Structure formats: structure tokens, C-alpha cells
Amino acid sequence: MQVFESLDELSNAAADAFCKAAKEAIEQRGVFRVTLSGGSTPKRLYELLATKELPWQNIEFYWGDERNVTEDNLDSNYRMVREALLSHLPADSLHAFPVPVDPDNPAATAEAYEKTLRETFAGSDVPTWDLALLGMGDDAHTASLFPETKAIEQNDRWFVENWVPKMKTYRYTLTAPAINSARQRWFLIGGSNKRQALASVRSSASDLPAALFPSRLIESPTWFVTRDAVATA
Ligand code: 6PG
DSSP states (O other): OEEESSHHHHHHHHHHHHHHHHHHHHHHHSOEEEEEOOSSTTHHHHHHHTTSOOOGGGEEEEESEEESSOTTSTTOHHHHHHHHTGGGSOGGGOOEEOOOOOTTOHHHHHHHHHHHHHHHTTTOSSOOOSEEEEOOOTTSOBTTBOTTOGGGGOTTOSEEEEEEGGGTEEEEEEOHHHHHTSSOEEEEEOSGGGHHHHHHHHOOOTTSOTTTOGGGGSOSOEEEEEGGGSOOO
């Protein structure tokens, strides 16, 4: 687990690692496919990436989860990434595949994105992302796999709509198998409010089921965390 004194330090380290991973993937396979996390933590990373020299024409951006809002809504994860990163890149080199949210048709929205992903990874029985970027909520959710929600069991799909009772709204999310199929899985976590969740997710205690701590579903992640998110002894 890499521990950083600040979110800015974490974001700079993650940006350097992103550039390294992208260049290696493009050298080896000609393309770098990354699924992005939303929320607030990764915003600084995205802003830093906008200042980097990368072969953007060989990079494809997907979303690991999305809210049940259209792209112009302030809550949209796509809007956050567009403002922090995509709008600063050469438009003719941009390959971004946002979730085509129709707030009135959650099931159709998720099916449409699943179709896009299966076309992207045609011939593969899993989406072989080069990198899955993940955050974690203070309830130990990741992507939009919230505790005790249906998406946690929907392992036959890659991307689903997920009713979140405590928020009284639908979210859209990759399923755990469709995250774990990534070559690399990174958690970016900051803030003392994540301390308890992070300790629970990393605990070896067997009585902490993934249904209650969905981030435990993610296999062998790389951890980028700020010091204030790490429980002191
Ligand atoms: C979202 C995210 C979600 C996020 C966590 C942490 O749509 O909100 O994808 O999984 O990573 O909720 O959010 P913060 O970074 O804002 O704490």
C-alpha cells in the first residue's frame, strides 16, 4: 500500500503511474483501455493527466460507474472527467465512451453500455481493461457496488443498473468480475472519513462479508492512499 502525505502527492504519483502503464500497453498492444472512477478523489489525477504528453489517439476512456443523470448534470461522472481532462485534449484524438444514460430507462441504459463493452472486447468473455481506476466510499462501496445491493450478485453481466435503497436512486456499475478482469486495478483513497472502511476492506477477518464491504470483492488491487485514510494502531 502506497501512503501519501496529501491527495496532491497521491494524484501526482498516480498520474506518473498512469503514464507508465499507458505507454507500456500501447507499445505492447497498440491501445490503452482504462475504466474511470467518479466522485471527487480522482479529479486532481484527471487534471494532472490533462498536462501530460500521451498518445491520446491510442487511449480509450470508459466509465466504471455512472449516476442516473444526463451528461450535463453536475452529478455526472462523465461531466467531471470531461471538465477535468477530456475538454483539454485534442478533440480529433479523443476516444471516450460515456454511459448513454436515459434516466427514465435504467435497464435499457445498462444494456446499451454492456453492448458497447462487448463490442469493444469482442471475442473475449471478459472486458480486458488495461487499467480499472477505483475509489471507495466511507461505506466501503466501490464503483456503484453498494453494500447489500443486487449488483453484487449479478456476475453474469459486465455492466448493470443498480437500485441503491439508501440513496433512493439507480446507479450504473461494472460488476465485480468485469472489474477484476482488468490487468491492473487501482484504488485511489483519501480522507479520514475512509479510515474505518479501508481498515475493514483490508482486514483478514473472515466475518467481514463482501456484501457489506463490496471493495473486498476487488482482487489484488494497487493501493494509493493518503495518510489520513490509514488507521493508526
Ligand atoms: C461515484 C464513484 C464512487 C466513488 C466513491 C468515492 O460515482 O461516486 O465512482 O465509487 O469512487 O463514492 O467517492 P469520493 O472520491 O467522492 O470520496
